[in-house]
Amino acid sequence: xxLEIPDTDVDGWTVVAASGEIDVATAPALRDxxxxxxxxxxxxxxxxxxxxxxxxxxxxxxxxxxxxxARAEDGDxxxxxxxxxxxxxxxxxxxxxxxxxxxxxxxxxxxxxx
Amino acid sequence: xxxxxxxIPPRLDYLAVVRLVVATAASLDPPLPDxxxxxxxxxVTEACSNxxxxxxxxxxxxxxxxxxxxxxxxxxxxIRDRGPGFDPDALTRLPAPTDPNRLQHESGLGIPLIKVLTxxxxxxxxxxxxxxxxxxxRPTAPPI
Numbered sequence: 739x740x741l742e743i744p745d746t747d748v749d750g751w752t753v754v755a756a757s758g759e760i761d762v763a764t765a766p767a768l769r770d771x772x773x774x775x776x777x778x779x780x781x782x783x784x785x786x787x788x789x790x791x792x793x794x795x796x797x798x799x800x801x802x803x804x805x806x807x808a809r810a811e812d813g814d815x816x817x818x819x820x821x822x823x824x825x826x827x828x829x830x831x832x833x834x835x836x837x838x839x840x841x842x843x844x845x846x847x848x849x850x851x852x
Numbered sequence: 853x854x855x856x857x858x859x860i861p862p863r864l865d866y867l868a869v870v871r872l873v874v875a876t877a878a879s880l881d882p883p884l885p886d887x888x889x890x891x892x893x894x895x896v897t898e899a900c901s902n903x904x905x906x907x908x909x910x911x912x913x914x915x916x917x918x919x920x921x922x923x924x925x926x927x928x929x930x931i932r933d934r935g936p937g938f939d940p941d942a943l944t945r946l947p948a949p950t951d952p953n954r955l956q957h958e959s960g961l962g963i964p965l966i967k968v969l970t971x972x973x974x975x976x977x978x979x980x981x982x983x984x985x986x987x988x989x990r991p992t993a994p995p996i
Contacts (some may be wrong), residue, residue: 754854759868761864761867761901762864762866762867762901763864763865763867763868763898764975792871792893792897794894794897794962795898795959795961795962795965796901796959798961799957799959799961800958802954802955802957802958804956805955806955806956807863809955818970822874823890825889826887827894827965830965830968830969831949831961831964831965832948832949833949834949835949835950836949836954836955
């Protein structure tokens with residue numbers, strides 16, 4: 739998995755772009771990034787999954803932890819994803835009901851919160 | 853029936869190799885459809901990840917064994933670890949996605965995912981470990 743550095747800012751939302759495979763071996767880097775951002779005060783986060791072609795339960799857990807930490811600080815963590823392969827995993831676990839998932843970054847930040 | 857056996861060290865950085873090998877085996881004629889290959893890659897990752905994490909430290913020099921069995925109608929992959937074993941039915945049930953308490957749980961999705969993504973899965977004690985057997989129907993298969 740790769741993380742785009744630096745993160746970008748869109749309308750006050752910090753966008754973290756991930757790519758490649760997010761699994762138990764690579765997810766800790768994403769967890770660290772999201773935790774660091776929230777602790778630094780960036781509590782409105784968008785994780786762009788458009789270039790991610792695989793995610794496992796550990797990766798999903800990292801996103802769940804991220805949204806919990808963000809919402810605890812009155813923020814949110816939203817996702818960008820149009821890849822049916824990845825969306826299928828969110829639907830299989832019911833997590834599509836937890837996250838606001840947009841088709842673009844603009845769509846994600848403009849969406850109503852879940 | 854053909855069989856393909858892969859042995860890996862109990863290390864998480866080998867998961868990508870496992871995905872590649874198992875998906876390649878399942879692509880042999882008659883290949884699983886792409887959507888089922890995705891299911892297989894994820895199910896194998898979850899099972900293999902559990903196997904690696906359960907592997908006893910004193911057995912670190914022994915491999916996690918992944919074997920693919922290609923029958924005419926079925927693709928079966930078995931993953932054998934050397935862990936203490938577990939009862940998949942005794943796992944904590946996660947709160948519903950709409951329950952605010954759902955966010956307190958970052959783990960616990962692996963086994964439910966395996967059950968959803970495969971056509972059949974069994975967890976059996978085997979000597980000093982556990983064998984997880986996952987089956988997916990190949991395109992020519994009748995209903996299980």
